[in-house]
Amino acid sequence: MHVQKFGTFLSNMVMPNIGAFIAWGLITALFIEVGWLPQLGIGDDPGSWVAEIGGWGDSTSGGIVGPMITFLLPILIGYTGGKMVYDTRGGVVGAIATIGVIAGTDIPMFMGAMIMGPLGAWTMKHIDAIWDGKIRPGFEMLVNNFAAGIWGAVVATFGFFVMSPIVTWLSDRLGSGVDFLVSNGVLPLTSVVIEPAKILFLNNAINHGVLTPLGTAEAVEQGKSVLFLLEANPGPGLGLLLAFSLFGRGMAKASAPGAAIIHFFGGIHEIYFPYVLMKPKLIIAMIVGGMTGVFLNVLFGVGLRAPAAPGSVFAVYAQVASENIFGVTVAMAGAAAASFAVAAVLLKTDRSADEGDLVAATADMEAMKGKKSVASTVLGARAAAGAEIRTIVFACDAGMGSSAMGASVLRKKIRDAGHPEVTVTNASIANLSDTYDLVVTHQDLTERARQRTPSATHVSVDNFMNSPRYDEIVGMLGAGTGGTAAADDDVAAHAVLAEDSIVLDGTAATRDEAITEAGRLLVASGAVDPSYVDAMHERETSVSTHMGNGLAIPHGTNDAKSSIHRTAISFVRYPRGIDWNGKPAEFVIGIAGTGNDHLGLLRKIAGVFTDPAQVELLRSATSTAQVREILEGARV
Structure with missing residues (x-):
């Protein structure tokens, strides 16, 4: 876990700056002496340029490739690393520290930037803590600026004299190790480490901590590097997903084609990790595919000019040297073919009755990664239709009106x-816990609900009474038993809906007037304080309480619970209808709920308004007693 966190930290320093790497790679491909447009003269020879700036010579050959790789990219990494540790102040000190280690060597100092950027920020943070709160008012800016300047000078000097020789020595040793692997023809064996590391999310430590710095140094000298292809080759993952598409089972087979597109063209390699975690023996296929790709890359002598990030086929071709396009293509195709062949054999000969749990494997992967994964977003959504659903919650702001009605219908x-x-069940969003299989919300509240229940399947609706999404949810459950559950317990309706809280001919002409009229009936019954009416209007400004089928159920916000003395419901009929946010409302039911004793009646009301015949009875009722009888007698 600590190694994974370290790898993520390194990745977070490099990934925000990948655009700069791509820019440098494109400029290199276009304008250096062996590039596509060398006649423009702005590419320079980065190898000779770097050699001269180590001693601060006068000649820079007027190009931009050398300055970008020597100064721009390491300083960006150092600034990003510092900012991660101590915000902008840390980023500035980290950049100052990085220039010291850059000036002390004649190689691109990516490793030095990854060390000095965070180190400079971390030490600055602890120095600031010494006099935090002790500076006299008016002197804060003076002290802060001079502290950053003085300490920046100190860490830059430290980088020049101390860290630069250490990182140079380390880089030389690692480079010698790579040269040994290449010269002895054993570079493909790196896949034995890299491919399992990718599945375990250790790839960032290897790729951004070692391969990118070494590959960049090699690209400066030779114009390209095969090291950029050791981890980024999308071929092995493509072969695995194609094998699942043809020989897999269940959810894995159904989702593999889409995952293959995301992986190969989008460059999101982690999309295939759960497939391997689900059946660990498939790591053999990934290793064979990776080794085949590296072998072919070495055989054809190919490489990339800059990192391919993300590992998409488009990113690979964007950075490939022009004379290496064929070799890189063969290497990707060969890697895909090798992993496909091995994975196909393993899947076809798999005698296990268990097809594997892709959702569980995705969750395991997230646990290793330590945060939400792209794979979970894609694979989890596709698995939702096949996942077992046993608990459903309908959530709204207050959890007593819209959610109760929607839950009743569903x-x-x-x-x-x-x-x-x-x-x-129904609940307020504030009270949601991440224990439900499926969460239903109004479309304006879905994102808030996702934050509370990230592992659940989420369904958004815009009509609480007759949304077509309800039928889709029922379809997710599959074939039923054909039985019915016992009817809900009856409610003491007389304690919730009194006849003097029923109005057959409302006087309001607008939505806001109708909310006030329904709210005043609740106040008159002694159920709520007058302030509750204001909370009903406030609730309406966030999400409409129009339920569909001519019904609106205005109610207060969750914060207005203290204004409620007892549970009560008011009923107002508007024969001529009211415009409610562009939708007709003929019946307005005001709600104030302190407990659950109003939910039974709300379920009955929901039953009425999903039955056109019952709605017509309410429309033609001539007395408050008839209205109450219709609502109390509804079947639920």
């Missing part, structure tokens, strides 16, 4: 479909 549909084992 619960009835699920019960009628023969799924008594599925529970449907």
